[in-house]
Amino acid sequence: MPGVSRSSEQRLALIVETQRELAAAGDDLEAVMALVAARSQEITGADGAMVNLVEGDVLHTRAVTGVAAGAFDARRPLSGSVARFAIRSGQPLLIEETIGDRRIDQELRAKVGDRSLICVPLFHGPQVVGTINVVSRSATERLNEEDRRTLEVLSAVLSAAVSHVAEVEARRAQAAAIARFRTLFDGASIGILRLDCDGVAVEVNPAVEQLLRTEAGRLVGRPFAQHVVAGDRAAVARGLDDLCRGAGGGFSMEARVRPATGDPVWVALRAVAEAQPRGPVFVVAMMENIDERKRAEAELLRQARVNEHQALHDPLTGLPNRVLFSERIAQALRQARREGTRLAVALMDLDRFKEVNDSLGHAAGDQLLCEVARRVREVMRASDTVARLGGDEFGLVVPELAGAQDALPVIARIREALERPIRVHSLPLAVEASIGIAIYPEHGDDAQTLIQRADVAMYDCKREGSSHAFYDCAGHEPDVGRLTLVAELRRALARGELVLHYQPKAALDSGEVRSVEALVRWQHPERGLVYPDSFIPVAQETGLIGPLTLYVVEAALRQGRAWRDQGLELAISVNLSARNLLDCGFPAQVAALLARWGMQARSLELEVTESAMLANPKRAKRVLTELSRLGVRLAIDDFGTGYSSLAYLRQLPIDEIKIDRSFVLGMAQQGDDAVIVRSTVDLGRNLGLDVVAEGVETLDSWNRLRELGCGVAQGYFLSRPVPADELARWLQTRPGVMPPSARSAVDAA
Ligand code: C2E
Ligand code: CA
Numbered sequence: 078m079p080g081v082s083r084s085s086e087q088r089l090a091l092i093v094e095t096q097r098e099l100a101a102a103g104d105d106l107e108a109v110m111a112l113v114a115a116r117s118q119e120i121t122g123a124d125g126a127m128v129n130l131v132e133g134d135v136l137h138t139r140a141v142t143g144v145a146a147g148a149f150d151a152r153r154p155l156s157g158s159v160a161r162f163a164i165r166s167g168q169p170l171l172i173e174e175t176i177g178d179r180r181i182d183q184e185l186r187a188k189v190g191d192r193s194l195i196c197v198p199l200f201h202g203p204q205v206v207g208t209i210n211v212v213s214r215s216a217t218e219r220l221n222e223e224d225r226r227t228l229e230v231l232s233a234v235l236s237a238a239v240s241h242v243a244e245v246e247a248r249r250a251q252a253a254a255i256a257r258f259r260t261l262f263d264g265a266s267i268g269i270l271r272l273d274c275d276g277v278a279v280e281v282n283p284a285v286e287q288l289l290r291t292e293a294g295r296l297v298g299r300p301f302a303q304h305v306v307a308g309d310r311a312a313v314a315r316g317l318d319d320l321c322r323g324a325g326g327g328f329s330m331e332a333r334v335r336p337a338t339g340d341p342v343w344v345a346l347r348a349v350a351e352a353q354p355r356g357p358v359f360v361v362a363m364m365e366n367i368d369e370r371k372r373a374e375a376e377l378l379r380q381a382r383v384n385e386h387q388a389l390h391d392p393l394t395g396l397p398n399r400v401l402f403s404e405r406i407a408q409a410l411r412q413a414r415r416e417g418t419r420l421a422v423a424l425m426d427l428d429r430f431k432e433v434n435d436s437l438g439h440a441a442g443d444q445l446l447c448e449v450a451r452r453v454r455e456v457m458r459a460s461d462t463v464a465r466l467g468g469d470e471f472g473l474v475v476p477e478l479a480g481a482q483d484a485l486p487v488i489a490r491i492r493e494a495l496e497r498p499i500r501v502h503s504l505p506l507a508v509e510a511s512i513g514i515a516i517y518p519e520h521g522d523d524a525q526t527l528i529q530r531a532d533v534a535m536y537d538c539k540r541e542g543s544s545h546a547f548y549d550c551a552g553h554e555p556d557v558g559r560l561t562l563v564a565e566l567r568r569a570l571a572r573g574e575l576v577l578h579y580q581p582k583a584a585l586d587s588g589e590v591r592s593v594e595a596l597v598r599w600q601h602p603e604r605g606l607v608y609p610d611s612f613i614p615v616a617q618e619t620g621l622i623g624p625l626t627l628y629v630v631e632a633a634l635r636q637g638r639a640w641r642d643q644g645l646e647l648a649i650s651v652n653l654s655a656r657n658l659l660d661c662g663f664p665a666q667v668a669a670l671l672a673r674w675g676m677q678a679r680s681l682e683l684e685v686t687e688s689a690m691l692a693n694p695k696r697a698k699r700v701l702t703e704l705s706r707l708g709v710r711l712a713i714d715d716f717g718t719g720y721s722s723l724a725y726l727r728q729l730p731i732d733e734i735k736i737d738r739s740f741v742l743g744m745a746q747q748g749d750d751a752v753i754v755r756s757t758v759d760l761g762r763n764l765g766l767d768v769v770a771e772g773v774e775t776l777d778s779w780n781r782l783r784e785l786g787c788g789v790a791q792g793y794f795l796s797r798p799v800p801a802d803e804l805a806r807w808l809q810t811r812p813g814v815m816p817p818s819a820r821s822a823v824d825a826a
């Protein structure tokens with residue numbers, strides 16, 4: 078009712094009524110404020126009213142009526158308002174006429190116009206928290222002192238109501254916050270504890286109960302540390318203590334706690350001090366179960382240790398393996414260089430180990446190896462290394478020698494240790510070993526060279542039948558060119574630079590080609606195609622021939638397989654050297670390669686020379702017998718150039734002899750050669766062997782050999798050794814099975 082002037086009694090009655098209404102509005106702050114605004118306008122008969130609350134620097138209008146509605150933004154800076162004067166002074170403010178009043182600035186005046194206004198502060202305790210404002214048109218219904226006093230009374234009523242509601246609201250917010258915290262605390266999967274500064278638990282959440290398998294009742298009021306395993310307890314206590322003394326913002330550690338039942342559990346602990354004005358009183362600790370992770374870590378660690386041991390040791394004897402052997406040599410070399418001492422690297426190979434394996438079985442072989450390992454280890458110093466390099470091969474490193482001769486007593490001790498027969502399956506087995514020795518610095522100054530030279534020495538002593546041998550510098554001239562060749566050849570093998578060419582062998586009667594000889598070439602990145610005569614001898618001397626031969630056998634089998642898949646059945650022969658015949662493991666490797674390429678043993682032929690067999694006839698016989706048992710065909714290469722006895726040859730499981738090309742080439746001119754060829758053909762016939770003539774270069778020798786009853790020919794007359802695809806093309810374009818020139822010769826006959 079704007080413009081109505083009321084009596085004091087009326088005003089008082091309205092205030093009392095307002096008070097009642099306020100009580101009825103209860104805790105609803107919005108309703109309370111709306112009511113106050115409406116009543117303020119009504120009682121003073123003003124045009125408009127508003128209730129503002131102070132929020133920091135902002136005046137927030139919470140309720141508004143009459144002309145005041147929409148005149149101001151709900152939130153506006155306190156600094157521009159008239160209310161600030163009432164707020165600052167804590168006194169009601171009456172401005173009877175806004176025009177000309179300095180407290181009304183330009184902007185405000187534009188909004189308010191020509192009015193009169195009252196602004197009374199609202200209190201919460203001693204603090205001003207807001208204002209009630211009323212406005213009227215100053216020309217007609219100017220507000221006066223009485224209105225101001227009325228509002229002052231009303232503001233007291235309102236202040237009480239606002240304070241009450243604000244308190245209720247604050248309590249409500251607090252309760253909500255506590256409820257939210259409770260949900261977190263109770264629902265957390267991480268254990269949360271509140272400890273006092275003596276480390277006594279004040280509060281724990283259910284996750285802690287679960288982790289420690291103990292009810293809260295038995296945890297609260299007791300020192301938390303008693304649940305930490307003894308080994309970690311001091312560290313935990315120290316961490317908590319530091320926090321309570323205000324040192325550091327928090328601590329975290331991993332520790333083991335002991336649940337009421339079951340094994341200790343790894344937990345990650347993180348604790349912070351509760352901020353308090355007078356220093357920390359409580360510590361909040363979080364505890365996460367990391368047992369599984371810890372277990373996984375421990376397992377990984379254990380596995381890593383096992384792997385490392387396995388990677389460096391031979392599983393059968395527990396001795397260092399080849400990798401560790403090389404490492405030990407390198408280590409000993411460093412020491413020898415530092416101290417100016419010598420060092421012996423020796424390779425030891427058991428002489429008849431294969432027999433044991435074959436006749437008594439692998440278990441017996443293993444037993445023998447273990448006993449040898451044990452005995453050798455026993456007679457060596459702790460600073461020496463005894464390694465098992467594979468099969469029946471052992472490696473020794475003997476450091477700190479004054480001279481090469483100092484190695485001899487060590488060798489003697491080993492021989493003596495092996496003299497006593499080893500009982501396997503109650504059989505006393507005599508063990509003999511060949512030991513090859515290389516000395517630093519005389520024979521080399523890196524691990525690789527020393528091992529390689531000890532290997533050469535070992536083969537020397539096998540050939541000579543002696544029990545040990547030092548590397549013989551004179552016998553194996555160290556030659557820089559040769560050494561680089563060795564290194565290059567090793568790389569060539571790794572990079573697959575060796576390629577095979579194939580030379581056909583044809584039946585002399587029909588011309589049919591059933592087999593080819595694989596001949597290795599080195600596709601050198603700079604030197605072009607290098608022929609075997611320039612690198613096979615070096616490979617033979619250095620032991621590289623072992624891997625080289627396997628490389629060739631595999632390449633040949635791969636090619637044989639490819640041809641077979643194309644419908645071309647061709648047996649392939651591969652050349653062996655003396656070393657391969659000393660290697661008892663070779664037959665098994667050949668068998669594995671046959672299996673890998675799904676090839677029949679019959680499709681592989683191995684060529685060996687007489688001289689290769691003579692290096693160690695007994696061992697050669699054993700290896701050849703083994704190969705023959707697999708079903709692999711065996712040929713004697715370059716036959717006639719060596720001096721093997723017929724008696725010896727008879728004992729060997731040979732399928733074929735290849736007459737050396739020198740006789741075949743000389744057959745035309747020299748009577749002797751023709752005789753040798755003829756008698757070889759006869760010998761082969763008598764022994765039931767195939768006879769192949771090498772070096773058939775002319776139609777003439779082709780015909781002569783056929784007349785002599787020789788079975789197969791190989792040579793330039795048919796074809797030079799050529800790459801595989803070229804050979805396949807050659808076979809296809811050959812008119813029939815006979816070489817063209819031979820066909821005409823046959824036809825003419
Ligand atoms: P080899 O086993 O006697 O091989 C036959 C050699 O005689 C080949 O020389 C071949 O090209 C050549 N030849 C073939 N037909 C004729 C002919 O009608 N007239 C003449 N004058 N020579 C002919 P290549 O390929 O240079 O091989 C030389 C030697 O290298 C081979 O002699 C063999 O002992 C060795 N060799 C080749 N490949 C290998 C291999 O993979 N491993 C081993 N250990 N030795 C190999
Ligand atoms: Ca050959």
Ligand code: CA
Nearest residue numbers: 714715737771
């Ligand atoms: Ca030959």
